[in-house]
Amino acid sequence: MPEATFLDSTELVLNMGPQHPSTHGVLRVILKLDGEKVLGTDCVVGYLHRGIEKIAENRTWAQFNPYVDRFDYVAAVSNGLAYCLAVEKLLNAEVPPRAQAVRVILTELNRIGSHLLWLGTHALDIGAITPVFYTFREREESLKILEKYCGARLTTHAFRIGGLQFETYDGFEKDVLAFCDLFLPKVDEYEELLTNNRIWIGRLQNVGILTGEECKEYGVTGPVLRAAGVKWDIRKAMPYSGYEKYDFEIPIRANGDTYDRYIVRMQEMRQSVRIIRQAVEGLPAGPILGRVAKVLKPPVGEAYVSIEAPKGELGFYVVSDGGPQPYRVRVRPPSFINLQALDRMVRGMLIADVVAVIGTLDIVLGEVDR
Amino acid sequence: MAATPWESDLVQQLKEQFGESLLEASSYVGQNFIIAKPDVVTSLIEYLKFEADFDYLVDLTAVDWPKRAERFDLVYILYSFARNERIRIKTRIPEGYRPASVVRAHRTANWLEREIFDMFGIEFEGHPDLRRILMPEDWQGHPLRKDYTVLQQDDRWVHENLGIEKGQ
Numbered sequence A: 001m002p003e004a005t006f007l008d009s010t011e012l013v014l015n016m017g018p019q020h021p022s023t024h025g026v027l028r029v030i031l032k033l034d035g036e037k038v039l040g041t042d043c044v045v046g047y048l049h050r051g052i053e054k055i056a057e058n059r060t061w062a063q064f065n066p067y068v069d070r071f072d073y074v075a076a077v078s079n080g081l082a083y084c085l086a087v088e089k090l091l092n093a094e095v096p097p098r099a100q101a102v103r104v105i106l107t108e109l110n111r112i113g114s115h116l117l118w119l120g121t122h123a124l125d126i127g128a129i130t131p132v133f134y135t136f137r138e139r140e141e142s143l144k145i146l147e148k149y150c151g152a153r154l155t156t157h158a159f160r161i162g163g164l165q166f167e168t169y170d171g172f173e174k175d176v177l178a179f180c181d182l183f184l185p186k187v188d189e190y191e192e193l194l195t196n197n198r199i200w201i202g203r204l205q206n207v208g209i210l211t212g213e214e215c216k217e218y219g220v221t222g223p224v225l226r227a228a229g230v231k232w233d234i235r236k237a238m239p240y241s242g243y244e245k246y247d248f249e250i251p252i253r254a255n256g257d258t259y260d261r262y263i264v265r266m267q268e269m270r271q272s273v274r275i276i277r278q279a280v281e282g283l284p285a286g287p288i289l290g291r292v293a294k295v296l297k298p299p300v301g302e303a304y305v306s307i308e309a310p311k312g313e314l315g316f317y318v319v320s321d322g323g324p325q326p327y328r329v330r331v332r333p334p335s336f337i338n339l340q341a342l343d344r345m346v347r348g349m350l351i352a353d354v355v356a357v358i359g360t361l362d363i364v365l366g367e368v369d370r
Numbered sequence B: 001m002a003a004t005p006w007e008s009d010l011v012q013q014l015k016e017q018f019g020e021s022l023l024e025a026s027s028y029v030g031q032n033f034i035i036a037k038p039d040v041v042t043s044l045i046e047y048l049k050f051e052a053d054f055d056y057l058v059d060l061t062a063v064d065w066p067k068r069a070e071r072f073d074l075v076y077i078l079y080s081f082a083r084n085e086r087i088r089i090k091t092r093i094p095e096g097y098r099p100a101s102v103v104r105a106h107r108t109a110n111w112l113e114r115e116i117f118d119m120f121g122i123e124f125e126g127h128p129d130l131r132r133i134l135m136p137e138d139w140q141g142h143p144l145r146k147d148y149t150v151l152q153q154d155d156r157w158v159h160e161n162l163g164i165e166k167g168q
Helices: A052-056 A065-070 A076-091 A097-126 A130-150 A172-194 A198-204 A212-218 A223-227 A258-281 A334-339 A342-346 A351-361 A365-369 B009-021 B038-052 B109-120 B150-162
Strands: A011-016 A028-034 A037-044 A301-309 A312-320 A328-332 B022-028 B031-036 B056-064 B072-080 B085-093
Touching (some): A037 A351, A052 A065, A052 A328, A065 A076, A076 A097, A076 A301, A076 A312, A097 A130, A097 A172, A097 A351, A130 A172, A198 A258, A212 A223, A223 A258, A258 A351, A301 B022, A312 A334, A312 B056, A312 B072, A328 B056, A334 A351, A334 A365, A342 A351, B009 B031, B056 B109
Parallel strands (some): B031 B085
Antiparallel strands (some): A011 A028, A301 A312, A312 A328, B022 B031
């Protein structure tokens, strides 16, 4: 009998990334394939590692604030909020109600922007070219408000520890409400393009299923968890920044497949508009910065604070030794932890489904690699 | 503001189960944490998962205290969906100690323990695949240790490639 050669082997190892348009950045996935079927994956991450947690230890508490925008750069406002809340917890600082309401408005605007970017690129991955032009058109409007507010579009550094640095500009409320009026019908428009589209359904339904139990096992949070039927959102479970005052729902779905995650995110954008409208209408007057010292020296201790970021639970574990610099800042990045479930989700599926699943996990490599 | 003792049914239950191995149960800025001896941490986390519904490992990280005899803090953040409660389990380990992996109870721990190994050089006993995750495979040193500076890497590179002692 002749020796077995490589021609007899049915397994093929294929490198996907780090330069690949569907990996949404510099993610490298090593795929083990049998024909088109995925037998296993290994994610190689770290290409974008900048050592941000180490940088924190050489900056003051306030100096580190702009760096956190570089984790999840498509929803930088959320990162800033989580970091500020964590330091405020250590300082035991009060944030004035006006600052809290403005924070909610900007964070939800940024959530919409993040979901729009996800929708456009996800649809592009699946092969639908049109939605990306529509979603970027509306995302632009939300970024314009951020730009007018603080001068930056992506890495905003919108918040300060203790509140806000900038008062809202004249016409801020009008702009935000105009955006809400403009945006809500557009969500229906996207849904008209996709929700009942046969190709869309065919590519998404029953792809990359992750059940609620598996989500908990892998620590997966955010829309992925809610699409698996677990009604859990930190804005409701452990409210922060006054979210308990707003009336909104947590959209959930039952199957935990890629299609359900799409529906959940679409619903979330509508809920965000609902929150923004309430926050603008009830926007209180008053100071925008609480009583915090010029040089921040939180007392010795540690705290963990997390928020519901567009991608899932974003937390900061901060340790102070009483000095002006953080002793340790640890970020709990939702993208990094959600990405770990990729292997579970794509085993036994096709290569084309890997692209769909990476898209539906909505990872940002800046946050995975830090 | 100092940490205050944390008393609850859960703490009582855990004290009965683990006795002297629980060193402290405290509350700071409204957040509860338990300090336990390193050898019981895995069984404590498994007990919390199966008997007290703490079924979600939120995060796992370490803090370096080079001046302390037990050099590292390992911090496990746990959440219970059923109770809507978050707690932290902390343990202090010396240099070279190999804590047991919690991957069997929480699959999330796989990458988190790899990251701690990468950043702090703590090796987990029983981890299925302990490799560096964020840094390149051939990287020297563990960046989040307090005595690590990037100059070490820099000096080594200029020494090997340019034949001079220091780059800066």
